[in-house]
Amino acid sequence: MARKVSAVAGGVGTTMPVFAAAADGGIIVDVDGNQLIDLGSGIAVTTVGAANPRVVAAVTEQVAAFTHTCFMVTPYDGYVAVAEALNRLTPGDHDKRTALFNSGAEAVENAVKIARAYTKKDAVVVFDHAYHGRTNLTLAMTAKNKPYKHTFGPFAPEVYRVGGSYPYRDNERDGAVAAARALDQIEKQIGADNLAALVIEPVQGEGGFIEPAPGFLPALAAWCRDNGVVFVADEVQTGFARTGDMFASDREGVAPDLIVTAKGIAGGLPLSAVTGRAEIMSAPHEGGLGGTYGGNPIACAAALAAIETIEQDGLVERAREIETLVKARLGNIEDDRIGDIRGRGAMLAVELVNSGGTEPDPQLAKDVAKAAHAQGVIVLTCGTYGNVLRFLPPLTISDALLDDAFDVLAAALEATR
Missing domain, CATH: 3.90.1150.10 (Aspartate Aminotransferase, domain 1)
Structure with missing residues (x-):
């Protein structure tokens, strides 16, 4: 020490x-x-x-083959296999595409980029008690000041915060009522015509493991669908069996337009992803998404082994x-x-x-x-x-x-x- x-x-x-x-x-x-x-x-x-024995074996085999080439330069099968697995496992049976990154915050930031490219709009809505990461944009999206935001501003613009659903403290057990309250705030203060994405953790993590009232998420998703807003589920902490479903969005049958994953995805190795509707994921121009280490082959091998373990x-x-x-x-x-x-x-x-x-x-x-x-x-x-x-x-x-x-x-x- x-x-x-x-x-x-x-x-x-x-x-x-x-x-x-x-x-x-x-x-x-x-x-x-x-x-x-x-x-x-x-x-x-x-x-x-x-x-985990499967993860250890997969990582050992991949390390012996090669540690890195950069998928954007010389691609490899592991990246594609992880994308295929995420397209299969994430909520909804629509046509999907996936892009891989390194951390949860990086994936959240890329989800916003993708939503803005698709909608040609700028504003992003997040919620009270939210946590989305420690980069400049995701700090703007995160609610809690200390230890995350204190002294680190100014933060990225066009991020708006609204009230969510916190049944223990707001005493509202009807999610549809709580959603109507949030949506009224969005419509009055931001406007759907300006809103690229609504980003929410299906169960809020750092904010206090807050589970919204039943009906809250479906109502938000339906409003987004009706108003041309990309509904983004931040499942960085809730994903990969953590909540007793493969993804927390599954509990109420919500199929997000984009879903962000990380943490439990790769058994301890750094990997994250954005998975979503093919037409939305295809909006950015070629070369607009990526990064030197995104979808590193060792992390991809670990992810495939972790997913196999969860399922088997x-x-x-x-x-x-x-x-x-x-x-x-x-x-x-x-x-x-x-x-x-x-x-x-x-x-x-x-x-x-x-x-x-x-x-x-x-x-x-x-x-x-x-x-x-x-x-x-x-x-x-x-x-x-x-x-x-x-x-x-x-x-x-x-x-x-x-x-x-x-x-x-x-x-x-x-x-x-």
Whole structure:
């Protein structure tokens, strides 16, 4: 850690004061031999495990063949195979095309570029509590100031924020009503004639694992379809079985015009994608999309192996099993500071509040997370108010490890009384 402090920029923080030596199966082993239960998965990345045998084998074989050629110079089969898989797996049976990139933020930014090229319009709508990345454009799209936006402006123009659906705090359980409120704001303040894209996380991630009321997403998608606006689902965190569906948009049968993926796509290697309707994806001119490392052959090999693992090992169903187990454990904790238990699959959260009320309690979230860390359980906080504990275990974790982890969390909550 002393070496980190002397060599790494201070703006790069760490949650845990440990250094990893090995990881898999829901366990991270540090350089001192301590074993920690992983409820973070590298922020929803190691969905199939941190050393998945299929991923390891595929990567090893590809490294021995070649590490890079740049797809834009000398293409290779892996990129095409990943595109074919995403065209097949993402929601909707329409004709699709895919472009590959490196990170979630890069893919979001390219989705906006594609939407603008297709519609010939400029404006982009995002929502309260949104998180879309750390580039200049995606910081404009992200809602939370600290630690993401503070001191880094000015940000890209023509990005507009509207209210979304947060059932615990807005007390609106009818998604159609919440959507009508948001759409009224869009029509009055921006206008469909100026709007290229509406971008939304089907379950908001960093904003607090907020699941919108049923009907909210379908209503937005229908309005976009009727008004010539590109509906973009940011499934960077929700994609690839994380929410108990292959993609969170599947739950209500929403077929986005464009869908953005990353994180769980490649078993820990950097890869992201924009997949969407062929006519929209084909709008940019040849050479308008790309990047030196986008769709790197090693990452593509890892992605194909990760997708095979999800499908062959029944990890969509496993995510639902994890949801049942974890929600039962959380529901058995009698503590009036737990304001809300929410989420889907293995993307779950508790929102912590002042005793007997709804006032956010970020200090309690920090204290519980710190106590869990001290007992060897990696848990992350999130939320616009910093008061949410989020649980993102790998889908390969055992029930026994989950039970151990939530024993620790229950004890940590009790210790903060």
